[in-house]
Amino acid sequence: PVMGVDISNGMLDKARAAPxxxxxxxxQADMLRFLKRQATGSASLIFxxxxxxxSKPGQVTKQAAxxxxxxxxxxxxxxLADSLAxxxxxxxxxxxxxxxxxxxxxxxxxxxxxALMLGLLNKHGxxxxxxxxxxxxxxxxxxxxxxxxxxxxxxxxxxxxxxxPLHGQGxxxxxxxxxxxxxxxxxxxxxxxxxxxxxxxxx
Numbered sequence: 357p358v359m360g361v362d363i364s365n366g367m368l369d370k371a372r373a374a375p376x377x378x379x380x381x382x383x384q385a386d387m388l389r390f391l392k393r394q395a396t397g398s399a400s401l402i403f404x405x406x407x408x409x410x411s412k413p414g415q416v417t418k419q420a421a422x423x424x425x426x427x428x429x430x431x432x433x434x435x436l437a438d439s440l441a442x443x444x445x446x447x448x449x450x451x452x453x454x455x456x457x458x459x460x461x462x463x464x465x466x467x468x469x470x471a472l473m474l475g476l477l478n479k480h481g482x483x484x485x486x487x488x489x490x491x492x493x494x495x496x497x498x499x500x501x502x503x504x505x506x507x508x509x510x511x512x513x514x515x516x517x518x519x520x521p522l523h524g525q526g527x528x529x530x531x532x533x534x535x536x537x538x539x540x541x542x543x544x545x546x547x548x549x550x551x552x553x554x555x556x557x558x559x
Contacts, residue, residue: 359383361390367514387411391419399423404432409466410515414476421480426556430482433549434473436489437466442543443512446535450520454528460519470548482552492545504533512543 360382362368368382383390387404388411402420413434420430451458467473470489477484500506507513508522516522522529536543 357381361385361387363387364514388416388419391416391423394419394423396422397425400425400428402428402430404434406433406435408432408434409464410462412465413467413473417473417476417480417482421482421554424554426554428554429485429551430477430554431551432473433547435464435466436470436546436548437468439466439546440494440512440543442536442539442541443507443516445539446532447516447520449535450528450531453531454520457521457528458519459521462515462519467548473548473550477550477552481555483555484550484552486549486551488549490547490549492547494543494545502533503536504529507536507543 358380360368360371360380362371363384363386365384368384371377372382387407402424404416408416417430424430474484474487494512496503496506504522508517513522520528520532522532
């Protein structure tokens with residue numbers, strides 16, 4: 357069986373609407389708590405897309421090694437610590453300017469480096485089949501009405517719009533747009549990607 361796990365019901369709703377979704381079971385859960393509930397050696401593949409950095413990378417990797425059967429594959433792509441820097445700066449400035457509008461706080465644990473993620477894999481008994489570190493620029497089209505609205509439509513601001521009211525013409529959204537525009541650093545994903553296989557013998 358194939359299972360899709362996300363803490364967001366909204367993301368699960370989108371997944372359920374995708375082609376082939378009927379063959380997948382969906383679970384709303386925190387990824388680390390979900391992994392801890394799974395039986396040892398019960399999975400052949402674990403994939404995480406842009407999510408480990410919102411949990412605890414070391415513990416997720418450790419639990420993946422426990423849950424996978426020998427020879428099982430752990431694949432992931434995760435933002436590194438300097439990803440989306442202008443977005444996080446705009447978020448913090450909006451927190452300071454509009455503290456009463458803040459509904460939640462995000463405390464990501466993006467790993468500091470690609471080397472750190474590779475070290476975690478090695479520590480927990482994985483060997484690499486593929487690894488890549490890269491930068492992906494996030495560039496709006498020329499006809500984008502404004503940067504904030506375009507980013508909201510791409511998913512880059514997923515979660516940020518839950519913490520602060522960024523939609524519409526409210527003052528928080530306008531402040532966010534202003535802070536994004538005044539930041540000279542480009543918005544980009546700095547990512548670590550790996551496909552690793554669990555050793556057939558104990559680490």
